[in-house]
Amino acid sequence: MEHQRMPVSTTPTTTRAATAGTVPAALVATVIFLTAVAPLATDMYVPAFPRVSEEFGTSASSVQLTLTTFFAGMGLGQLVGGPFSDQRGRRMPLVAGTILMTIATVGCALAPSIGFMMVARFLQGFGGGWAMVIGRAVIVDLAHGPQLVRVLNVVMGIGGVAPIISPLLGAVILQLTGWRMTFWTLAALGVLMTLCALFVVPESLPPGKRHAGGLREFGRAARTVLANRRFVGYVMVASSAFIALFAYVATSAFILQNMNGLSPVAYSIVFAANAGGMTIAALVSARLAGRVPTRRVILVGQAIALAAGVVMLAGALWWGTPLLVAMGSFFALMVAQGLINTNGGALASAEVPAHPGTSSAVLGLVQWTTAGIIAPIAGLGGTDTAVPMAAIMIVGALLSLVGLLIVARPSTPAGRSPAPRDSKQAEIG
Secondary structure (H helix, E strand, O other): OOOOEOOOOOOOOHHHOOOOOOOOHHHHHHHHHHHOHHHHHHHOOHHHHHHHHHHHOOOHHHHHHHHHHHHHHHHHHHHHHHHHHHHHOOHHHHHHHHHHHHHHHHHHHHOOOHHHHHHHHHHHHHHHHHHHHHHHHHHHHHOOHHHHHHHHHHHHHHHOHHHHHHHHHHHHHHHHOOHHHHHHHHHHHHHHHHHHHHHOOOOOOOHHHOEOOHHHHHHHHHHHHHOOHHHHHHHHHHHHHHHHHHHHHHHHHHHHHHOOOOOHHHHHHHHHHHHHHHHHHHHHHHHHOOOOOHHHHHHHHHHHHHHHHHHHHHHHHHOOOOHHHHHHHHHHHHHHHHHHHHHHHHHHHHHOOOOHHHHHHHHHHHHHHHHHHHHHHHOOOOOOOOHHHHHHHHHHHHHHHHHHHHHOOOOOOOOOOOOOOOOOHHHHO
16 A cells, blocks of 8 residues: 655654664663553552542442553553554654653542543553553564564563562552552653653654554554454454453452462462563563564464463363462463463564554554453353353463464465565564
């Protein structure tokens, strides 16, 4: 598809455009910081649910809706932010997203009612999703082929520290002060994110490579990326893995605490160990980029995820979900996430290199919409059975396999787009 080119500008920002193929360590660190917004804004806040319900005099389900509105904002922010940055560049839209997130977080800290909190959480998610997708697009602008896979896995691997420390940090804040201090802490982090966006992130998309046309152009770009069969397949790979991930987030506390008697502290340790397993797997995956085909790494992760689901289901049906079965299955599931999620997203981006913002937006929307839908479904079976969780693990693994082996199967049909930009593309595909 032909794209209109915006006039070349000589503003100081564009002269700072980074050289393609170079991803400075400071920039990688900043993107890791930006991607931490989701676990920080969810895991730090969840321990405060009972106190929020008590203060506002509302039901637990109403408080849980503040999590759902955050996920909805995350998905919509990525859907809008990615294409907008394709049109206007990366740096200043990224700054705008972090500012919106910070203002909305202050609104959460000052919220006078649960309704106000829901709106503020939606805007917080919107700004966070907007910033997250643009940060990822900057990486896609600058890194290609095996380097893209390597950098994105480093982002996920080191970023995996956030879900490890977030619940513990939130519990400490709650114990020492109150739930509103959690949001003041997040607001301070938002200010720091804004400063990083201003002083660390370069303009990685020069005016000559931007797409003009507003929403109409976005519609065309979205149709273009969705018309790519392998892109859709890799989105399916990554998003289906999310099914099991957020079912785990929603139900693991009930399975390990209510059914197996772990204390909250013991559960936090297990949760952190599982997140550590995902982090290590993602870092190992980064080391393998360019050495082992990325599709093969994903397939190993899918096999581990499927095996974990089968073992969990057997344990739930016949053995009453013993602690060792639950812990082993959850750890294997999180290791599999480290091998599947980022690799699937990297291969999706590599399929449509002309639309990094739009492709990231589509992937983010699908993943976070999946998160918002799956979390409540996983709890429909109640708090005394692990069968729904095990079934969701199996379904997620099978759908991810279908995406890899059928929808994204390797082929070179007539009319396929030209060879990828990086000569080593075949090593990751």
